[in-house]
Amino acid sequence: MDKILDIDNIDLKIISLLNEDAKTPYTEIAKKVFVSSGTVHVRMKKLEDMGIVKSATLNIDFSKLGYDISAFLGIYLEKSSLYDNVIEKLKEIPEVVSGYYTTGNYSIFAKIICRDTNHLRLVLDSIQKVEGIDRTETLIVLEESINRPIQFFDKEK
Amino acid sequence: MDKILDIDNIDLKIISLLNEDAKTPYTEIAKKVFVSSGTVHVRMKKLEDMGIVKSATLNIDFSKLGYDISAFLGIYLEKSSLYDNVIEKLKEIPEVVSGYYTTGNYSIFAKIICRDTNHLRLVLDSIQKVEGIDRTETLIVLEESINRPIQFFDKEK
DNA sequence: TATTTATTTAGATTTAATCCAAATAGAGTT
DNA sequence: AACTCTATTTGGATTAAATCTAAATAAATA
Numbered sequence: 219m220d221k222i223l224d225i226d227n228i229d230l231k232i233i234s235l236l237n238e239d240a241k242t243p244y245t246e247i248a249k250k251v252f253v254s255s256g257t258v259h260v261r262m263k264k265l266e267d268m269g270i271v272k273s274a275t276l277n278i279d280f281s282k283l284g285y286d287i288s289a290f291l292g293i294y295l296e297k298s299s300l301y302d303n304v305i306e307k308l309k310e311i312p313e314v315v316s317g318y319y320t321t322g323n324y325s326i327f328a329k330i331i332c333r334d335t336n337h338l339r340l341v342l343d344s345i346q347k348v349e350g351i352d353r354t355e356t357l358i359v360l361e362e363s364i365n366r367p368i369q370f371f372d373k374e375k
Numbered sequence: 376m377d378k379i380l381d382i383d384n385i386d387l388k389i390i391s392l393l394n395e396d397a398k399t400p401y402t403e404i405a406k407k408v409f410v411s412s413g414t415v416h417v418r419m420k421k422l423e424d425m426g427i428v429k430s431a432t433l434n435i436d437f438s439k440l441g442y443d444i445s446a447f448l449g450i451y452l453e454k455s456s457l458y459d460n461v462i463e464k465l466k467e468i469p470e471v472v473s474g475y476y477t478t479g480n481y482s483i484f485a486k487i488i489c490r491d492t493n494h495l496r497l498v499l500d501s502i503q504k505v506e507g508i509d510r511t512e513t514l515i516v517l518e519e520s521i522n523r524p525i526q527f528f529d530k531e532k
Numbered sequence: 533t534a535t536t537t538a539t540t541t542a543g544a545t546t547t548a549a550t551c552c553a554a555a556t557a558g559a560g561t562t
Numbered sequence: 563a564a565c566t567c568t569a570t571t572t573g574g575a576t577t578a579a580a581t582c583t584a585a586a587t588a589a590a591t592a
Contacts, residue, residue, distance in 0.1 A: 317519075
């Protein structure tokens with residue numbers, strides 16, 4: 219029996235509502251989902267125990283904090299077997315916020331967040347220096363037009 | 376005077392701690408930052424009013440919810456002036472979770488989340504059909520090795 | 533239908549959020 | 563340095579929510 223079957227629409231509605239604003243009181247969620255607040259607790263406990271809901275994070279406008287530049291990096295490795303080693307090195311660079319193993323040309327696809335162009339240059343330098351990295355392609359983000367959670371209850375295919 | 380100067384280390388520490396777990400009580404944050412909980416409230420209110428902290432969202436393991444495939448899309452437009460129109464169309468596709476205007480080859484860089492390969496195919500189809508889109512390159516995410524918030528207090532450059 | 537098991541619910545209790553007036557600290561002025 | 567004005571922080575009082583538990587309900591099984 220698949221784990222997915224343990225999740226019903228009540229769970230999904232709770233997740234959807236809390237995903238819009240994780241600080242919404244369970245009492246309020248309860249009203250919208252037409253169950254008691256105790257049930258919301260029990261369901262969230264279950265979802266956390268199952269590892270489906272891992273944590274809650276803030277949605278921060280980094281540009282207002284002086285972090286004005288974000289960029290995606292397509293990273294080419296000398297040998298693809300170096301993936302794990304390079305990921306470990308990238309983890310040591312605080313400006314790296316994500317790193318993926320993807321299909322396509324790149325061996326690693328990563329995202330970095332920097333204060334300004336000079337900071338970006340320094341970070342790119344330190345990434346270029348990582349052993350095993352051949353070269354990188356930089357996609358600088360000029361505008362973030364869409365950034366939202368999955369919508370479970372919209373017109374999905 | 377720059378807005379950034381209104382933000383001090385207390386603000387950054389509060390943001391950092393809440394970014395790890397947005398549900399941490401302000402009383403607990405207060406202890407760690409060595410101020411009163413009232414101050415944490417005042418600071419968070421300020422950060423929210425300034426638009427620096429926009430909301431809190433859940434960190435969800437989508438694969439455990441049956442959304443097993445995520446992919447980055449490099450989208451080529453027929454004319455780059457079509458950007459705004461295409462973004463609006465992409466917003467209507469619920470599986471599209473982000474969309475960026477970036478430097479580099481692609482006109483739009485997007486991310487989608489799908490249940491399985493068949494769902495992915497359907498979503499790619501509907502994206503291909505969007506007027507103004509020439510062609511797309513798909514980078515399927517096989518592994519997410521890094522996914523974390525910015526670290527303000529680590530060894531930054 | 534009876535019995536077991538799981539889920540939901542409604543209080544009771546604990547804990548945190550919110551509000552506010554007083555205290556403190558800081559900036560600017562003479 | 564003393565004074566004034568302003569902004570920030572604080573602690574306590576109030577309101578609201580989280581958490582816990584035992585009872586009620588519902589669902590599953592025999």
